[in-house]
Amino acid sequence: MSNKNDTGKAYHLKCTGDALRTADAHSAPSDWTLFGSCFCPFVQRVWVALEYFGMDYHYYEVDPYKKPPELLEVSPKGLVPALKFNNLETPRSLNESIVILEYLEDVATVQKKGSLLPPISDPYARALMRLQADHINRNLVPAFYRYLQAQEPEKQIEGGREFISAIEGLVKLFERAAAETNTDVGLWKEGGKLSLADVMAGPWLFRATHVLVHYRGFTLPEDAKFRAYIDRLVSHPAFKSTCSTEELYLESYERYAYNRPNTSQVANAINSGRGLP
Ligand SMILES: N[C@@H](CCC(=O)N[C@@H](CS)C(=O)NCC(=O)O)C(=O)O
Structure with a gap:
């Protein structure tokens, strides 16, 4: 190790605390799969929105540094978050935290589940x-x-x-x-x-x-x-x-x-x- 204070700790691969309880509550298959990593702030953006809107989803933990093929299928650079749409005839998915956030905002508006933005009238x-x-x-x-x-x-x-x-x-x-x-x-x-x-x-x-x-x-x-x-x-x-x-x-x-x-x-x-x- 080049720096003597670096103890060589590895990143985690499983949520803890409140996040673990939420992940466990969303461990069943659903129409959407959120490809996430427990430490990732970009994932947390999307995860918070899913929770806020009370949407149904499956939280699926992946190691984005190992880039498993299933992640590359839904996110071209192998970055988390990605949102996979299950139960469609043709496979569909989205990546990029902001794009996913805007998508969720649109779905929430259509489904009258609330909004993260001020009203369209303003x-x-x-x-x-x-x-x-x-x-x-x-x-x-x-x-x-x-x-x-x-x-x-x-x-x-x-x-x-x-x-x-x-x-x-x-x-x-x-x-x-x-x-x-x-x-x-x-x-x-x-x-x-x-x-x-x-x-x-x-x-x-x-x-x-x-x-x-x-x-x-x-x-x-x-x-x-x-x-x-x-x-x-x-x-x-x-x-x-x-x-x-x-x-x-x-x-x-x-x-x-x-x-x-x-x-x-x-x-x-x-x-x-x-x-x-
Ligand atoms: N612009 C992307 C950034 C996502 C990102 O960088 N995610 C990290 C984890 S926090 C990642 O997947 N890293 C894998 C790598 O660096 O290869 C977004 O907003 O979704």
Whole structure:
């Protein structure tokens, strides 16, 4: 091992805690199969939405680094999440967390199971939420990995600043939506309902509260409103039901924290300055 503090822990292959209970409750065949991995934040996005809408699905754990043929059939780059449609004459599937989220949002709208977006009657509010989503993908998510993978102390300090600034950018967009619209701004507002932005950012904000704290000595912004937001997010029933125990994340992310070679396509993209897969 190149770094003496790297204890060589492997990523987990089975959920724990609340997520295990949810996976067990969805272990029977269904019209949809969610190809997931217990540690994966992109999977968690889709999983939270499935839980939020109360949809029927089969949770199926795969190792995306081993790329079994059944995963490659439903996701060309062998990335999780993927959603497979069973019981159709011709095989169908979707990959890419955001594409799957939008698909679920459409199905939920048609089936009147709720929505993660403000109502269609308020296109401006919907657009503001999509701005939040865009910021999350463009800034918050890559900043999380750059920070976690940074090895030199100066790079870690810079990574921490960049991650904080991505959080502040998101907060500004939440505040803007609250000021400019009368409809939903998600959990940012006390009493608000879960939003697309909450689902998209939640998995990384949640991991920041333990993975970044543990490996980078990160402290979440002190701002009381932000702290209250994080509490609402991680205790939301749909979110909480997809969370494993802290230990699972700490162990699964050790390879990122020591920037082990070939950790993942995401880690390689960060190391080479390319966009995320
Ligand atoms: N853009 C994809 C990214 C998904 C992704 O990177 N998933 C990781 C697990 S967290 C994966 O499958 N990695 C396999 C690999 O790196 O080969 C999405 O949003 O769904």
